[in-house]
Amino acid sequence: xxxxxxxxxxxxxxxGQEARLRCSPMKGHSHVYWYRQLPEEGLKFMVYLQKENIxxxxxxxxxxxxxxxxxxxxxxxxxxxxxxxxSAAYFCASSPxxxxxxxxxxxxxxxLLVL
Amino acid sequence: GQQVMQIPQYQHVQEGEDFTTYCNSxxxxxxxxxxxxxxxxxxxxxxxxxxxGEVKKQKRLTFQFGEAKKNSSLHITATQTTDVxxxxxxxxxxxxxxxGAGTKLIxxx
Numbered sequence: 118x119x120x121x122x123x124x125x126x127x128x129x130x131x132x133g134q135e136a137r138l139r140c141s142p143m144k145g146h147s148h149v150y151w152y153r154q155l156p157e158e159g160l161k162f163m164v165y166l167q168k169e170n171i172x173x174x175x176x177x178x179x180x181x182x183x184x185x186x187x188x189x190x191x192x193x194x195x196x197x198x199x200x201x202x203x204s205a206a207y208f209c210a211s212s213p214x215x216x217x218x219x220x221x222x223x224x225x226x227x228x229l230l231v232l
Numbered sequence: 233g234q235q236v237m238q239i240p241q242y243q244h245v246q247e248g249e250d251f252t253t254y255c256n257s258x259x260x261x262x263x264x265x266x267x268x269x270x271x272x273x274x275x276x277x278x279x280x281x282x283x284x285g286e287v288k289k290q291k292r293l294t295f296q297f298g299e300a301k302k303n304s305s306l307h308i309t310a311t312q313t314t315d316v317x318x319x320x321x322x323x324x325x326x327x328x329x330x331x332g333a334g335t336k337l338i339x340x341x
Binding site: 150152158159160161162165173208210220221222223224225226 | 238265273274275276277280318320328329330331332333334
């Protein structure tokens with residue numbers, strides 16, 4: 118059973134470009150969480166999605182950031198018009214059921230560098 | 233809103249010394265989970281505590297959940313170089329886990 122897959126593992130963008138981060142949850146998992154981690158800091162929750170639904174986006178910046186989890190295909194975290202402050206590691210996690218009762222399985226992360 | 237405070241932020245120990253990290257929640261938790269993140273890696277689940285006063289052990293790691301289910305600790309006995317990393321606690325939120333800021337375990341050279 119493959120784990121959570123994220124790609125790309127490393128992404129370099131210039132200021133103003135768009136970044137698209139992909140996450141394929143573990144097989145059988147329908148709940149996806151996105152986190153951001155700045156260097157030497159903890160995990161910051163961004164958004165929680167189920168298939169075709171955003172359940173909680175309280176951690177998402179109001180502008181430039183969006184996330185989706187379509188019926189088919191991976192979950193996408195999209196950052197428009199990136200700025201240097203967006204440089205961070207972005208982790209996706211999945212769980213088979215809702216909420217904090219379930220262990221979250223993390224992907225290897227996407228390290229975004231904005232030049 | 234719900235918050236989970238974790239201390240200390242860093243702990244430097246000599247190899248063979250013990251290490252402890254503490255988490256404290258502003259509200260009663262239904263459960264708490266612990267994760268470890270190696271340098272350059274991603275968080276990996278260690279354990280979940282559910283019952284009041286629960287104590288679980290994994291080899292040299294001892295996890296405790298307070299009687300009031302508002303605090304938890306992780307204690308590592310006789311640290312080894314393989315223990316290096318950041319340890320996170322995460323408590324049950326409404327829809328997702330509420331994460332502590334993590335404690336970084338550093339082994340002194």
